[in-house]
Amino acid sequence: MRLSSAEAMEAFGLTLGERLRAGDIVALTGDLGAGKTTLARGLLRGLGHAGEVPSPSFAIVQPYEPPAVRLPLAHVDLYRLEDDAEVAELGLDEWLHDGALVVEWPARLGAAMLAHALAVDITVGDDGARVLTVTVPDAWGKRWPFQ
């Protein structure tokens, strides 16, 4: 999938947010500035969030709770974490009982969570457009609206 503007990226995220369910993990990979936070911003709009969506680079976990959003969501950025133990301390799996996760720099999430995730890898083309490669897990089944 090729998306040539930040607006198109947000619109794609919005579609995912509208279809998101408790237990879902959306894993966003791609270089610095690829557009991960932009996609997450759209996803939060699709969940009903109307306010700002700051990058979680410093907070690491940015929580969103109903009624501002349709279901609890943690927007996570693991870029600055040094090891797997630090990730374990975040207790991210707690969110999955009644909520979902959108994770930037997800490499340290652990194999079980990664295997279950909707994985979106973003690369930047020569013309600046973003090319998205999506791995759709069984959990998304018929919810996946694209080819």
Ligand SMILES: Nc1ncnc2c1ncn2[C@@H]1O[C@H](COP(=O)(O)OP(=O)(O)OP(=O)(O)O)[C@@H](O)[C@H]1O
């Ligand atoms: N599809 C797109 N086409 C062109 N520009 C885009 C697209 N998606 C996002 N951008 C732009 O890319 C820039 C960086 O986006 P963003 O902050 O979302 O990246 P990021 O992957 O979260 O970076 P980081 O790794 O630092 O967290 C922003 O200026 C955004 O508007």
Ligand SMILES: [Mg+2]
């Ligand atoms: Mg980001």
